[in-house]
Amino acid sequence: xxxxxxxxxxxxxxxxxxxxxxxxxxxxxxxxxxxxxxxxxxxxxxxxxxxxxxxxxxxxxxxxxxxxxxxxxxxxxxxxxxxxxxxxxxxxxxxxxxxxxxxxxxxxxxxxxxxxxxxxxxxxxxxxxxxxxxxxxxxxxxxxxxxxxxxxxxxxxxxx
Amino acid sequence: xxxxxxxxxxxxxxxxxxxxxxxxxxxxxxxxxxxxxxxxxxxxxxxxxxxxxxxxxxxxxxxxxxxxxxxxxxxxxxxxxxxxxxxxxxxx
Numbered sequence: 001x002x003x004x005x006x007x008x009x010x011x012x013x014x015x016x017x018x019x020x021x022x023x024x025x026x027x028x029x030x031x032x033x034x035x036x037x038x039x040x041x042x043x044x045x046x047x048x049x050x051x052x053x054x055x056x057x058x059x060x061x062x063x064x065x066x067x068x069x070x071x072x073x074x075x076x077x078x079x080x081x082x083x084x085x086x087x088x089x090x091x092x093x094x095x096x097x098x099x100x101x102x103x104x105x106x107x108x109x110x111x112x113x114x115x116x117x118x119x120x121x122x123x124x125x126x127x128x129x130x131x132x133x134x135x136x137x138x139x140x141x142x143x144x145x146x147x148x149x150x151x152x153x154x155x156x157x158x159x160x
Numbered sequence: 161x162x163x164x165x166x167x168x169x170x171x172x173x174x175x176x177x178x179x180x181x182x183x184x185x186x187x188x189x190x191x192x193x194x195x196x197x198x199x200x201x202x203x204x205x206x207x208x209x210x211x212x213x214x215x216x217x218x219x220x221x222x223x224x225x226x227x228x229x230x231x232x233x234x235x236x237x238x239x240x241x242x243x244x245x246x247x248x249x250x251x252x
Contacts, residue, residue: 020189023194023237028174028196029177029196043166043169043173045166089206095212100206105218129161140169140172141172143172147173154178155178157170157181159182159184160205
């Protein structure tokens with residue numbers, strides 16, 4: 001079960017005291033088209049990058065707020081884990097990146113007709129963001145604008 | 161932290177007219193942050209789609225997420241616990 005007991009005592013204490021952001025008001029966008037016609041984008045916080053891309057900077061206080069574009073036809077096996085957190089087991093997602101960035105699964109959903117198409121690019125960021133101010137103010141508007149420009153109608157967000 | 165980050169990203173996309181569903185591994189974080197739609201998973205961090213190299217189990221999670229996207233509702237937040245479909249394998 002995903003719960004705080006997974007973590008070390010210092011991490012649990014940090015999370016207990018942490019002031020979580022609150023989405024208020026909660027935005028609401030119903031599906032504009034049936035899923036079978038939807039263009040779906042993946043957004044994963046697993047910190048994956050392409051071998052040619054710069055790793056997420058683990059030295060930045062509060063966390064690296066940037067994102068990377070991952071083309072839809074990327075071989076998942078080539079993704080490189082650069083997530084800085086030591087609070088979870090990285091082994092499984094390194095063995096099978098689809099576990100946290102399900103590129104192959106989304107392609108299969110499109111082949112079955114369950115979704116219309118994967119977007120031509122997906123987005124990766126590193127979710128260990130203890131100070132998400134820049135992420136919210138700078139990164140997310142850029143990411144959302146790119147998704148809108150691509151005609152994305154649905155998005156699946158995956159933590160790790 | 162990953163749970164908060166995906167919830168915030170979901171809200172930003174939804175504000176721009178994109179329907180979202182966020183997987184979450186800590187239900188209490190989703191309760192506090194309040195993304196528009198979230199599927200609370202019973203898996204450890206590092207295993208958001210259940211099991212590595214098991215497409216059937218990974219698809220089961222994705223299908224539950226897609227059904228949440230299709231749920232008719234007037235407004236959020238919607239927070240639903242993952243309940244995999246039972247088959248002879250245990251889940252599908």
